[in-house]
Amino acid sequence: MSRLALQRVAANVRRGDGVARREAEAAIRCHEASDLGAYIAFDPEALREQADAIDAAVSRGEDPGPLAGIATSVKDLYALDGTPLHAGSKRPLPAWPEGFLVQSLRRLGAVFTGKAHTVEFAFGAVGLNPNTGTPVNPWDPAEHRAPGGSSAGAGVSLWEGSARIALGSDTGGSIRIPASATGVVGMRSTTGRWPTTGVVPLSTTLDTVGLLTHTVEDLRYAFRALDPLAGHAGETADAAPEGVSGLRIGVPASRLWTDAEPGIAAVVQGALDELSAAGATLLEIDAPELDEAGERYFDGRIVQPEFLGFLERELSEWIPLLHSIIGKRLGAAGDVRATDYLAALDGRRRLSARVHTRLAAERVDLLATPTLPIAPPPLAALSRLGAYRDANRLMLSGTCPASMLDLCAISLPAGLDGEGMPVGLQLMGPAGSDLTILRQAAVVESVLGTNLTRLGTPPRVRASSRAELRE
Template sequence: MRRPSIRQVASDVRHGRDAARREVEAAIRRHEASDLGAYIVFDAEAARRQADAVDRTASLGEDPGPLAGITVSVKDLYALDGYPLRAGTKRPLPAWPEGFLVRALRRLGAVITGKTHTVEFAFGAVGLNPNTGTPVNPWDPVEHRAPGGSSAGAGVSLWEGSARIALGSDTGGSIRIPASATGVVGFRPTTGRWPTTGVVPLSTTLDTVGLLTHTVEDLRYAFRAIDPLAGGDREGADSAPEGVSGLRIGVPASRLWTDADSGIVAVVERAVAELGEAGATVLEIDLPELDEAGERYFAGEIVQPEFLEFLERELPEWIPLLHAIVGKRLGAAGKVRALDYVAALQQRRRLSASVHARMASERIDCLATPTLPIAPPPLAVLARLAAYRDANRAMLSGTCPASMLDLCAITLPAGLDDEGMPVGLQLMGPAGGDLALLAQAAAVEPVLGTNLSRLGTPPRLSDRYDSGPEARG
């Protein structure tokens, strides 16, 4: 089975060969048949109205945009007109205006289907939310496993079939973690490339907004349509690169590799080896900055005080309502000294400059690591706060270094581990190299295959997909 690409679907709607309403009705049927719990609210009637407006525009001979009729789920950290904004909390937040990314998608003809679950205030990597619910990872047919966070419903909404694009936010990895955990593609743009307006903040230093899709091809097309620096929509200009020959991939000596479970390491090593066999140059590189950046992130001297400052200034009444898995971890934030906060920011800049200089001197196009060092855990093992903290730290440890070092980063499916759970290959590129990294990932995808060809179909959804190619590797 091969899904039609976002480009194909939008082109058919734009040129009157298909209708946005038909696309939306299919998404509604898939959502109604799902028990994965991706959404905190799904609004079928609003989606129908948006689709009808797109179709009216196309029927008048006007262009509704390069994402015409493309269904989009939105993380409940984003302000969205007509929807409450809860940010995973126990009660709705005050109204916020829509921001850059939501407005851009509406302008480009996309259809918003609803709001997906998030960890409370996006402060967590596992995906657990006792307040509003935790989506089900579709790869375990028996146990309720974590979907990855904090964009907990994003990847699940893609597999459910109710969205072709999922909006997430990424501070320490909250796009890449759920993408890897559910076997889809997730991209963290360079910090500051896209405005984070209209999104409840966690860290003013590290927050980014971005996308999850099933394939790199889809993500690259959508990114180029949205991104002001990419020149917008130039239909036919976004051709895939011609193979990985000449691509220089750095494999860093780092705990991102050594701390990962052996079965996960084996899957990612096999994927990197396939790229080498296809013509890429794979180089070992010494980058102690990755481990130092991770240690600095977990010291809690940047994210936690910035988060606490926002809550005390904007939402003080919400602080006593925080669930223990957020509130207790936030408890020490008020004790961070100003000197330590400033020192952490300065150290972050030094480490970033060092990594970028080393990658440039070695002519490294991108760095390759496992995205997650562990399989998404069953919720049953997370009942104790100590177990949750250990899992949360582990799931952040593979992604937070890129955030701290101002790298753009993408995860794509590499295979299945011994438990049958998805494993992600993370590629990290230099700041500002977003389009280049997406082009490199687009060259990698034909070698490794898409999620359907590489992984197969999630067991909880096997009866909802036509028989596809056998999972490779």
């Protein structure tokens, strides 16, 4: 599948001549040539049928929409008509209706390739799933490394070449983590901006739905097509620089920097230095709310009781089936008192108000940190539950503060570490400024380059897919 921009692919499809079917066949070829294991279920015949329907609509003079023929992988947490929903568990869930994001993509002309792997019930950041399988991170040619979770197959499906958009969900970082770990772009939208209907919930307070793509420009194009608020005057009038000159980037004094492995921090700092040389202003600021938000996330008083409550109400028969890496971490959730839960929600609101006040007072456009403090670990190093828990906490530690603080945040590739693994640059901004952050991130990408130009192609991407990616 070629690496043409989404907008150009959709424009070609809308012009006709069977382009949607050719796109679908390219996606199928890439999937069949891959051994990365991105999917729990890939349906080539359904993909062909969807593409043929798009081409037929074009031949009748109809416009199928701005995402016409765009191949999209769907995290196995979303309901997708005609495809079983496992949510990473050991058996299919009861029937679940499609929701906002899948229905919106259908309406705009996108086609679906199948279900990409997720961590069981999205409760994990590493990407490991002993039930249905763990996708292979394409950047390590020798070892099976974690792809990042919980949207574990999302970034892998993009590099496989079978998808141009990957659907994920982000509670504590489950879009940004795999984006960083696999060297693509992923964004957590403002909490509540997009309905989470049609998606198995983890946390009613923190869940968001969103996209991963190869480039910021692709994500920006798709986001604007999907977003009900894209034409809202209040946001489109929001000031954003035309170029990187004048962009004010806050570099917070935080454990998000100090806990990062030195090689990873150096890659992200190097990317920021490039932005500074191009005209951006880097500002060292205090942001103690980031560290406090991380501590509050890990105390387990919001996500765990909300997740357990959902399982007890809706899927009680699945609780005894949970794998130990999920079940044991969930064990204490029933001990959280209602007063502690309510206090945690109140504390989150107060922290969010404080950090938004700070951003306004410091007059910074964005906060910048490493997305992940560690490289994606080899699966062999996670065989002990304690080792898994340590890695899971570390991989969440860079992203969960933005979730707790109601910030929207995007991860884009900053470079490769000493072992050749991708490193993500996380940019965070105020709630509600999603389109502004996408514009700013696009400016950053124009300086740093896209993942192909900055990182190259992963060693495990087959030669046939590699040639198509470079077209």
